[in-house]
Amino acid sequence: MNYQAPLRDMRFVLHELFDIVGHCERLGNGLDRETIDGVLEEAARFTAEVIAPLNRNGDEQGCRLSDGQVSTPDGFREAYGQFVANGWASMTGPAEYGGQGFPQLMSASFHEMLMAASLSFRIYSGLTESAVLAVHRHGSEFLKQTYLQKIVSGEWTGTMCLTEAQAGTDLALLRTRATPEVDGSYRISGSKIFISGGDQDLTPNIVHLVLARLPDAPAGVKGISLFLVPKFIPTDDGQPGTRNSLSCGALEHKMGIKGAATCVMNFDDARGWLIGEANQGLACMFTMMNDARFQVGLQGLGIAEAAFQGGLAYARERLQSRALSGPVAPEKPADPIIVHPDVRRMLLTQKTLSEGCRLLAAYTARQLDLERADSDEQVREKAGKRAALLIPMVKAFFTDAGQEAASLGVQIYGGHGYIREWGMEQLMRDSRITQLYEGTNGIQALDFIRRKVLADNAAELRALIGELAGEVETAAAYPALAGMQAAARQRLGEWHGLGVNVVESCQRDPQEIGAVSVDFLAYSAYVVLGCLWLQAAVRASAALAAGSNEPAFYQAKLQAADFYWRRVLPRASGHREALLGGAQCLMAMDEADFAF
Known part of the structure; x- marks a missing residue:
């Protein structure tokens, strides 16, 4: 490929x-x-x-x-x-x-x-x-001066060391210990698993950011601190010096991303330095966690685009059967499979999901930029709230879309998609991890509901809906988009009402939080992408009205938007019906009755 x-x-x-x-x-x-x-x-x-x-x-x-x-x-x-x-x-x-x-x-x-x-x-x-x-953001001046230039340049790499065998999502179970030394450093002991890039031969040094507990730390997540633990302790002139007492104990044998080293890392009284305040490690880690989750969302987008490109190339070349309306390539023994409606359904699903996710990625990236660098404090605060609302959506929805696009790619190739030499099955294996690491997609959905929607009684969700509603009105200038605009108004009204319903049901019964979370996130993402596709259609219509010299590109945008609204967005209705089914049907069965 x-x-x-x-x-x-x-x-x-x-x-x-x-x-x-x-x-x-x-x-x-x-x-x-x-x-x-x-x-x-x-x-x-x-x-x-x-x-x-x-x-x-x-x-x-x-x-x-x-x-x-x-x-x-x-x-x-x-x-x-x-x-x-x-x-x-x-x-x-x-x-x-x-x-x-x-x-x-x-x-x-x-x-x-x-x-x-x-x-x-x-x-x-x-x-x-x-x-x-x-x-x-959180390191001391000593740590910044010693490490930042090296890791900014890429001369040294960095890792996140969170997960332990007994502590994945629930970091309250974390056991790695940090013992203070008289010189202000710490001795880190423990074992971490699933560490991406924990060891490699690309760079002369690796800077590990490790979550651990101090001796007097309170129990639970309030007793976690963050430490910088280098593979080699730098010398005074900034070069890798003494080897630290840490090692890669094993490489995980994985379904995909086989070219990435996923390590079991053992720390045996390794020397480290505190980042931020003691017992505030989780807050420090979330500075990088939100960025990492956005990046994982982009992984799903990248996989979706690669799968679409592979599927499109194959569909144009593979000859199989004749078009239902009659031969398209009569000079050939069969027509290319791109003439078949079902193949086009799969290709257009890949295309509109990947391009729609690219729109939402750009919107989210803009919020991240404003949060970090705008000169107006109110703008930074507003953008931060919007980014926080969107990050779990980006991570979960994009990676689900990547897995779906890869699966559709295998389907487009038929039996050849199941064979390694064509490359599509690798995309499907590689993409599967994106739905798991940096917080599973179920955890993203819980975060979306509990920390983003319920935490402010859906105020930021309503603000997003209001902003999208304003953008929808720009379509009024183009009569050909009237149907899409009317449908967008209806969907946004439905989303607002559904948000009210979700908040009320979750406040009545905490089990509803877990029962509605995945479907409400998916519903929300499909509607957001629909509104962004409408904005793309408005821009394409404007370009065509202005006499663009690329009419085919803009016409294709309009057709893709139409496909999304007709054939992909209706999935949102299924998610709505499912979440309205409530928690009772999930929790009613006794655990023993799950057995067969």
């Missing part, structure tokens, strides 16, 4: 819908259209020519552990060297530590490209960027 970044659609999203140039002016980072487009084009070349060719071998060769050292698949080390040398690693880092300070609205496009080209390769750098956020 060959991957080519969807540059035309990315430019449509960035320039025509979200005015990235104006956004950059507001943030004061000086990026103009020529620079932005140049970066996108070079990113597309880099991911197609350097990263995508690693994907197949990375899956087949995997990582190896020998004498305590992990080796990455052939080609990864050289590609990572180019990744760092060309400045891609420092794209989002703070300028005062050597970063380029690109906004998320810009970098999200490049990160999507990386995810689509080789998810395994991207995993090594993804958490490094999250570690930069945590150290920059």
Whole structure:
């Protein structure tokens, strides 16, 4: 499978819908259209020519552990060297530590490209960027001066060490211990599992961010602290020095992302330094967790795009049967399968989910940028609330969409999709983890309901609905969109009423929180994508009315929007009916009666 970044659609999203140039002016980072487009084009070349060719071998060769050292698949080390040398690693880092300070609205496009080209390769750098956020925001001046420039540049990588065998989602069960030393450092002891990039041969040092408990820590999540624990303790001149007492005990044998080292990490009185305040580790970790969850959402988007590209290429080439309306290619023994309605249904589902998710990714990235860098405190606060509402939706819905798109890709290929050589089954295996790590999608749904909707009595949800309702009215200028506009008004009204119902039912019975969460998140995401597709249709209509010299592109946008509204958005109704079924039917059966 060959991957080519969807540059035309990315430019449509960035320039025509979200005015990235104006956004950059507001943030004061000086990026103009020529620079932005140049970066996108070079990113597309880099991911197609350097990263995508690693994907197949990375899956087949995997990582190896020998004498305590992990080796990455052939080609990864050289590609990572180019990744760092060309400045891609420092794209989002703070300028005062050597970063380029690109906004998320810009970098999200490049990160999507990386995810689509080789998810395994991207995993090594993804958490490094999250570690930069945590150290920059919560680290002491000593830690910033010692580590930030190295991890911002990508010269060293970073990890997140949360999970233990008995403590996954429930970090209250965490057992790793931290003992204070007289010099202000700590000794960290414990074992962590599922650590992405816990060891590798790409960089000379790795900076682990580790959750652990101090001796006098209170029980539960209120007694967790965050520590920086390097693989090698830096010397005074900033080079890797003494090897710390930590090691990779094993590599996990996984369903997918085989080119990414997923490690069991053992800390045996390893030297570490506190990040932030004692017993405030969870708050510090969530600085990077929200970024990591957004990045995992982009993983789902990248997989969806790669699956669509593979399915489309195959559907254009594979000859099988004749079109129902008569031969389309009479000179050939059969027609290409793209003529068949069911194949088109699958392709259009992939296309509208991936392009719709790209719209929501850009909207969310814009909120993240405003939260971090806008000069107006009220704007930062408002954007932070909006981003918090959207992050669980992005993580859960995008990764579900990625798995669905990959599954549809296998279906489009038929039996060949089940065979390794075509590459589609790898996408399906790789994508499965995205629904699990950084908080399972069920946990994202609970977060959406409990911490985002119920916490403020749905005030931010209503604000989002109101904003989308205002955007829907812009469609009035285009009579051809009247049907879609009327349907959008109806859906937004329904969503508002459903939100009221959900809040009331959850307040009456806490079991309803778990009963409605997954379906309400999915319902919400489908409606948000529908409204964003309507905005895309408005922009396409405006371009056509202005006599664009790309009429085929904009006409296709209108047709894709129409498909989404007719054939994908109706799924929301099923989620609505399901959540209205309530908790009683879930909880009524005695546990013993589940047996057969």
